[in-house]
Amino acid sequence: GKTPNSAAPVASTSDGPITEELVWDQLRQVFDPEIPINVVDLGLIYDLQLEPLPQGQTSVLVQMTLTAQGCGMGPTIARDAQQRILSLTGVTRAEVRVVWDPPWHPEMMSAEGKKRLGVG
Template identity: 35%
Template sequence: MAEELNTEKLGEDVVRVLKTIYDPEIPVDIYELGLIYDVFVNENDDVKILMTLTSPNCPVAESLPQEVKEKAASLDWVNECEVELTFDPAWSQELMSEEAKLELGML
């Protein structure tokens, strides 16, 4: 049970740090923007982040996943960190949180 709590807490910590990363073209953090599809944490405190970009030709296609990996790996409890980039499903505005839509005047 304690192990489940630890992985859940680490997952929450990873999400919290991901919310400090902003898309350079849109003034919303990448989590609320819907670029983070999932955060997996195993019992060894290894983290895998499944993410996308707003488009395959995004100008930060190389730097943003690296920033995500570095920020997540900077957490004390993280053992290993892997970032997997996917475009399936493709990002769309429907993936944005209500908070992001409000911030961008879409609501």
């Protein structure tokens, strides 16, 4: 398959179906304002599901958590994730659910996330 050029803006065109990778690319642009690492590398995304809709449209459901239950930025982070997913051509519905089970732990971070935070 083709790998998108990371320097190019990530956006789907209407000539291809929405793929999980396109959605993951959008989620990699969502950051916790208190930590300079995207929500994917932080390990905050627990589940991502694509559901085909009529006329080639797609519905996306994301389950994510936050680094702490008291995080006041939670609604903002979830809304940012939802807006980025909805910016993909062909996505007509995006739901981002914040869940607390299992609780987030630094071990859930990707190798890149751990390297950036200097842990691991």
